[in-house]
Amino acid sequence: MVSLAAQEKAVLRIKCRSRRGMSADLEVLDISIGGAMVAAQGWTGRQGDRMLVTLPGLSAQPAELIWIEDGRAGIVFEQPLHETIFDKFNGMVAR
Secondary structure, three states: OOHHHHHHHOOEEEEEEEEEEEEEEEEEEEEEEOOEEEEEEOOOOOOEEEEEOOOOOOOEEEEEEEEOOOOOEEEEOOOOOHHHHHHHHHHHOOO
C-alpha cells in the first residue's frame, strides 16, 4: 500500500533572478512550452522585468515577467522548452 505522502506530487519550483537584483523561488502553478504561471504572493516582480529563470536540472535561461495579479504571475521564456523537458515538468505541476 502506498502512503498518502508518497502519492502527493513533488511541487515544481522555478528560481527567478531579475536584473534589479531581486530573486525568488516560486511554485509553478501551470507550465507550457513557452512559459509558466507561478504563485507570486509577496513577490516584488514588476510587469516587463527581464530575468533569468532556472527550472530543476536546467541552466538559467532568459525570460520576462509579462503579468502579475492576485498573487500569481506569468513568465514567458525567451526560448521554448523542448517537448520532452516540458512533458517532464508538466507531470510535476500539482493539479
